[in-house]
Amino acid sequence: xxxxxxxxxxxxxxxxxxxxxxxxxxxxxxxxxxxxxxxxxxxxxxxxxxxxxxxxxxxxxxxxxxxxxxxxxxxxxxxxxxxxxxxxxxxxxxxxxxxxxxxxxxxxxxxxxxxxxxxxxxxxxxxxxxxxxxxxxxxxxxxxxxxxxxxxxxxxxxxxxxxxxxxxxxxxxxxxxxxxxxxxxxxxxxxxxxxxxxxxxxxxxxxxxxxxxxxxxxxxxxxxxxxxxxxxxxxxxxxxxxxxxxxxxxxxxxxxxxxxxxxxxxxxxxxxxxxxxxxxxxxxxxxxxxxxxxxxxxxxxxxxxxxxxxxxxxxxxxxxxxxxxxxxxxxxxxxxxxxxxxxxxxxxxxxxxxxxxxxxxxxxxxxxxxxxxxxxxxxxxxxxxxxxxxxxxxxxxxxxxxxxxxxxxxxxxxxxxxxxxxxxxxxxxxxxxxxxxxxxxxxxxxxxxxxxxxxxxxxxxxxxxxxxxxxxxxxxxxxxxxxxxxxxxxxxxxxxxxxxxxxxxxxxxxxxxxxxxxxxxxxxxxxxxxxxxxxxxxxxxxxxxxxxxxxxxxxxxxxxxxxxxxxxxxxxxxxx
Amino acid sequence: xxxxxxxxxxxxxxxxxxxxxxxxxxxxxxxxxxxxxxxxxxxxxxxxxxxxxxxxxxxxxxxxxxxxxxxxxxxxxxxxxxxxxxxxxxxxxxxxxxxxxxxxxxxxxxxxxxxxxxxxxxxxxxxxxxxxxxxxxxxxxxxxxxxxxxxxxxxxxxxxxxxxxxxxxxxxxxxxxxxxxxxxxxxxxxxxxxxxxxxxxxxxxxxxxxxxxxxxxxxxxxxxxxxxxxxxx
Numbered sequence: 170x171x172x173x174x175x176x177x178x179x180x181x182x183x184x185x186x187x188x189x190x191x192x193x194x195x196x197x198x199x200x201x202x203x204x205x206x207x208x209x210x211x212x213x214x215x216x217x218x219x220x221x222x223x224x225x226x227x228x229x230x231x232x233x234x235x236x237x238x239x240x241x242x243x244x245x246x247x248x249x250x251x252x253x254x255x256x257x258x259x260x261x262x263x264x265x266x267x268x269x270x271x272x273x274x275x276x277x278x279x280x281x282x283x284x285x286x287x288x289x290x291x292x293x294x295x296x297x298x299x300x301x302x303x304x305x306x307x308x309x310x311x312x313x314x315x316x317x318x319x320x321x322x323x324x325x326x327x328x329x330x331x332x333x334x335x336x337x338x339x340x341x342x343x344x345x346x347x348x349x350x351x352x353x354x355x356x357x358x359x360x361x362x363x364x365x366x367x368x369x370x371x372x373x374x375x376x377x378x379x380x381x382x383x384x385x386x387x388x389x390x391x392x393x394x395x396x397x398x399x400x401x402x403x404x405x406x407x408x409x410x411x412x413x414x415x416x417x418x419x420x421x422x423x424x425x426x427x428x429x430x431x432x433x434x435x436x437x438x439x440x441x442x443x444x445x446x447x448x449x450x451x452x453x454x455x456x457x458x459x460x461x462x463x464x465x466x467x468x469x470x471x472x473x474x475x476x477x478x479x480x481x482x483x484x485x486x487x488x489x490x491x492x493x494x495x496x497x498x499x500x501x502x503x504x505x506x507x508x509x510x511x512x513x514x515x516x517x518x519x520x521x522x523x524x525x526x527x528x529x530x531x532x533x534x535x536x537x538x539x540x541x542x543x544x545x546x547x548x549x550x551x552x553x554x555x556x557x558x559x560x561x562x563x564x565x566x567x568x569x570x571x572x573x574x575x576x577x578x579x580x581x582x583x584x585x586x587x588x589x590x591x592x593x594x595x596x597x598x599x600x601x602x603x604x605x606x607x608x609x610x611x612x613x614x615x616x617x618x619x620x621x622x623x624x625x626x627x628x629x630x631x632x633x634x635x636x637x638x639x640x641x642x643x644x645x646x647x648x649x650x651x652x653x654x655x656x657x658x659x660x661x662x663x664x665x666x667x668x669x670x671x672x673x674x675x676x677x678x679x680x681x682x683x684x685x686x687x688x689x690x691x692x693x694x695x696x697x698x699x700x701x702x703x704x705x706x707x708x709x710x711x712x713x714x715x716x717x718x719x720x721x722x723x724x725x726x727x728x729x730x731x732x733x734x735x736x737x738x739x740x741x742x743x744x745x
Numbered sequence: 746x747x748x749x750x751x752x753x754x755x756x757x758x759x760x761x762x763x764x765x766x767x768x769x770x771x772x773x774x775x776x777x778x779x780x781x782x783x784x785x786x787x788x789x790x791x792x793x794x795x796x797x798x799x800x801x802x803x804x805x806x807x808x809x810x811x812x813x814x815x816x817x818x819x820x821x822x823x824x825x826x827x828x829x830x831x832x833x834x835x836x837x838x839x840x841x842x843x844x845x846x847x848x849x850x851x852x853x854x855x856x857x858x859x860x861x862x863x864x865x866x867x868x869x870x871x872x873x874x875x876x877x878x879x880x881x882x883x884x885x886x887x888x889x890x891x892x893x894x895x896x897x898x899x900x901x902x903x904x905x906x907x908x909x910x911x912x913x914x915x916x917x918x919x920x921x922x923x924x925x926x927x928x929x930x931x932x933x934x935x936x937x938x939x940x941x942x943x944x945x946x947x948x949x950x951x952x953x954x955x956x957x958x959x960x961x962x963x964x965x966x967x968x969x970x971x972x973x974x975x976x977x978x
Contacts, residue, residue: 399805400805419804420803420804420805421805422758422803422804422805423758423779423801423802423803423805424779424803424805426778426779508781511778512778512779512780512781518770518784518785518786518799519784519785519786520781520782520783520784520785521782521783521784521785522781522782522783522801522806522809523782523806523809537782557812558812560785564785
């Protein structure tokens with residue numbers, strides 16, 4: 170610990186701790202460095218013929234010739250570092266191999282269609298039988314695997330049981346790669362398969378929804394970013410540089426729920442589709458007071474203060490010198506909120522955890538302080554610091570904020586706003602209007618604001634999950650037409666089976682509306698006018714129009730608070 | 746305000762660290778989701794404030810362990826009595842994290858989830874269970890085989906002493922510092938925390954008597970800074 174610490178650099182380059190991955194120095198025999206994975210001569214036939222019984226570990230998609238050698242070295246390495254996850258999970262091998270020996274993908278059919286063998290249906294989705302018909306029937310599968318073909322995550326079913334399926338996916342990826350090309354998607358009659366490669370990770374979506382390839386790609390990126398938010402891109406790259414067949418699940422066990430939750434959210438919360446945050450409707454005066462409260466409660470190295478209530482943004486304050494020309498990205502906030510929501514342990518005590526904001530900087534960690542301010546755990550304060558050691562001073566900021574909120578009874582004011590579930594579309598006063606999503610593009614100071622959107626509660630016919638999915642499918646469809654790269658549209662009037670939808674994008678807003686099916690075109694336009702007028706009237710309440718000023722935390726170099734530790738101690742994976 | 750003493754819960758994931766703390770602090774058992782990073786709780790113990798750190802057992806957060814352990818007055822190493830690997834991990838993975846703890850750090854070895862094993866007789870002792878709460882469903886119908894026995898914990902405790910280069914005579918006896926608990930029924934949970942807290946108190950008093958101690962980083966950096974300045978001028 171050195172007293173002399175440059176602290177935060179005045180501008181530009183943020184001095185976030187670069188956390189190193191300290192894998193124990195392993196004697197990696199030359200065999201294990203075999204880059205067979207990338208070998209252009211990947212022959213599908215050879216893989217399919219590999220006897221499954223020999224395939225003890227998770228399948229690695231490698232050129233057939235390197236396989237045996239690689240397996241041996243792998244075993245040696247695994248045992249040397251007591252890799253439990255690997256050894257414990259070999260019991261799926263049998264199932265694996267039997268499935269594997271099916272001559273799949275050989276003659277062109279999309280792989281998603283092939284891995285079938287009907288069996289009774291299982292209870293929970295993590296232990297789901299991946300050979301069952303019901304498994305195939307899911308609307309959307311998401312798979313994450315490493316470049317070596319090792320399974321990392323599957324939305325449904327045990328990823329270990331899916332290692333052969335993932336192997337096929339990797340085979341497809343590397344087969345196309347061998348022709349100096351990259352696979353982007355496969356279309357079948359009722360499914361889309363979308364592939365995204367990010368560094369050493371391959372993400373695959375198999376979807377029967379109406380979403381466009383672009384939207385599915387975006388979702389896969391969200392999954393990737395969520396993984397990054399827990400591990401950082403730099404660590405992942407480093408891990409796989411050192412060891413190509415590393416089992417990333419070691420570092421992600423326990424985090425599956427976070428990814429599960431993200432994927433459910435992506436399908437049900439328009440914030441991901443619109444790339445905007447939902448603000449809690451609030452009197453502007455109250456929002457401003459809360460903002461200035463956050464602005465005052467600061468400590469060196471505190472970069473973001475975020476106040477949310479039930480996953481809706483109340484207000485946020487950024488530190489000036491650090492974030493001069495940067496703003497918090499909605500993606501980062503969504504991922505952070507998802508992480509918080511997926512962890513019930515958060516609801517008591519004060520959490521202190523490293524977290525990466527992938528869009529802000531994919532290679533560094535912030536240290537997040539998370540605490541709930543009310544007994545019902547609806548109002549949540551998130552303080553992001555760049556100093557690993559600053560827990561107590563950040564916790565002290567929370568006490569000041571809490572105190573300020575108590576003396577001014579802000580909390581009561583906030584919670585009374587929370588009692589009613591957001592707002593009803595009926596407030597617009599247009600009976601034909603069922604639902605809408607409105608994203609303003611003309612917010613003042615837009616460049617330093619989070620993109621925002623508003624939408625009422627889903628009511629009426631959209632109470633059941635299937636109806637909701639149907640509506641969101643339609644919204645996704647409209648969104649894909651509006652944002653189509655080939656032929657973008659500004660206005661769509663879409664008569665669907667059970668409702669009529671209208672999407673409209675101008676320089677001032679992006680709007681999606683859903684009407685009852687009997688509305689006429691003229692009627693819909695009338696409602697739109699009414700809706701826009703209502704939003705104009707309510708905009709101060711619905712959106713953060715004028716963001717709080719930047720906070721200027723005292724220069725840490727001159728401050729009384731302790732220095733930042735650098736070097737090995739910051740090693741997030743120091744103990745690995 | 747800085748707490749007077751620090752107690753850290755360590756152990757592999759899914760052994761029940763958060764549940765133990767939850768049982769003690771909130772008097773109830775609640776299924777929890779895996780912890781992220783670490784969670785801080787403040788416990789008033791007599792005139793002292795004891796900070797309790799519940800850490801994530803996941804390997805992802807492993808590197809943080811030593812940070813949470815810095816200056817710890819006591820470390821509670823937790824394992825799952827139905828999972829042999831969980832006690833092996835304590836020695837392999839978690840013991841080294843305690844290097845940053847105080848030199849006179851107290852160690853407790855705790856086997857959780859005894860309610861799952863055949864020791865049904867343990868259950869009635871959970872008297873603090875309020876009747877209004879949903880009744881503990883008695884013995885769990887499907888008994889799991891116990892994989893770790895009290896002897897294993899005592900053996901681990903002795904290994905810890907060896908690792909820390911402590912003499913058995915100077916520290917509490919192994920029998921006293923090995924616990925078996927059930928966060929679900931509350932069995933021995935209070936006993937565990939109270940024993941640990943009572944043992945931490947003398948350390949706190951000692952520290953207070955000594956004045957500024959090495960765990961207060963603030964002082965360290967002040968002195969360091971002063972020397973720096975005098976050097977520069």
